[in-house]
Amino acid sequence: MSRKRSTDDGDELLARLGSLTAQARERAELQRTQVELAIALQRGMLPRDLPRRRGLRIAVRYAPACSGLNVGGDWYDAFTLPGGRIGLCIGDVQGHNIEAAAFMGQVRAGLRALATVASEPGTLLCRTNDLLLSLGSELFATCTFLRLDPATGLLESARAGHIPFVWATADGKSGVVDDEGGPPLGIEPCTEYRATRHRLTTGGVFVLLTDGVVEGPAMTIDDGLDQVVRLAGAAAVTGLEVHALAAAVIKGAESVGHEDDAAVLVVGHGEPDERP
Template sequence: MFRAHDADEGDALLTRLGALTAQARELAKVQRSRVELAVALQRGMLPQELPEAPGFRLAVGYVPAHRGLYVGGDWYDAFTMPDGRIGLSIGDVQGHNIEAAAFMGQVRVGLRALAHVTNDPGELLARTNDLLVSLGADLFATCTFLRLDPATGVLECARAGHIPHIWATADGRSGAEEGECGPPLGVLEGAEYPVTCHRLTAGSVVVLLTDGVVEGPSLSLDEGLRRVRGLAEINAGAGLGARVLADGVMRLADRVGHEDDAAVLIISHEADAGQRQPPSIARGPREAGGPPSPADPAPGPADPPAGPPGRNGRRGV
């Protein structure tokens, strides 16, 4: 009787373990399907082609985080705006699930749609922020939006809680964006996003990235940005081009030990060597006549003709 009782308990335990194993397999299959759906959604939301402009090259790198059930919401985008200038954005959604991937799509589509209403980077981020707040989502996103005028090399930038981008010039100077940053998108209604202005000259490069590229268990954010800055300096000095720099930055991302998305967007001014200006990157406030950064003695570009006042107190273009 004792042995029969033990055998009955053993059979029941095996049956229970079998049922639990089957449940675990089914759950893993469902979760794997969710991850595959999120990754497909991420990739489907990214641009299939990048704009082209004489003297400028764009290059991107992107690796989605889909280790286990970890799915992020990083994105990059580049498109031609109604006025002929080029809009560029990069960002990171809080959270790592299919909801984050879907929210990423909302932000990217919102930016593109509202670019037909306003092309001022600060105004565009402000309108997108208010739209996201009105949707009542529990998520938020950091973002950098830039507007590039290929005719003049003028690059206008507004940031919403996003990490600074890196720049480097052909004469060996480099740095990180130091302009004022507004809050992440989807958090505070009526938020304002200051705009800074740069002028790219031949040989200059700008590196937009998400924190998955430069921060992880084996690398601090400051050290990661320092390494990207070094790569940008080498690339600009040697004139290696946007694609080479994007590949180099993504190789760095492979070494940070992260489980997050990694996205990079490179802007390179690659005019012919015979047409090169004295290499520099002029930086200064958006307002015309504002003083340039002490590190950048060249005066900033004059603003284009002013339009009606924008919501930030600046005059929209």
């Protein structure tokens, strides 16, 4: 009898282990499917084509999160505005899951649509903020929007809770843009966002990025921004091509030890950029 009970106990244990293993496999498969769906959503919502104008150089880079479901929050965009100006934006949605990826698509689509009727950066962010609040989502997004006139190099910018961008000129000067930002989009109604003006000079660059590029367990945001400032300054002085600079900036994101998405958008003013 004792042998039979021992055999029955062993069979029961094996059955329980088999059930737990099957459940673990189902959860792993579900997580893998969710990750693939989130990545597909995000990749499908990022722009496939960038504006091309004589004297305008644009480059982008994106690196997905390192593990788990940490995907879906970051985006970039560049498109032509009425009158021939160029709209440039970069942002980060709260959260890293399928919902964040879907919300990112709403933010990007809403911003593009509103830019056709109100392209002044401060006004555009204000209207986008009101739109997101009307959707009733519990998520919010940070964003920087730039309006660039390729013919003159005049650039106007506004920020909604996003980290500042980096600038560099061909004469060796570089730094972090010191402007007044507002709260993230989708938090406070009737928010005003102040726009500031800059000049994109010949050989100069502006580098827009998300916090996954410059902030993580191994690096503070100030140290990360300093790293990008050095890269941008060296690139402007040596005439490094904007695609190479974007690649170097996203490569530097590996040193922050992040588990977040990372996006970079570089815009330069100089010779025509023939790369797609």
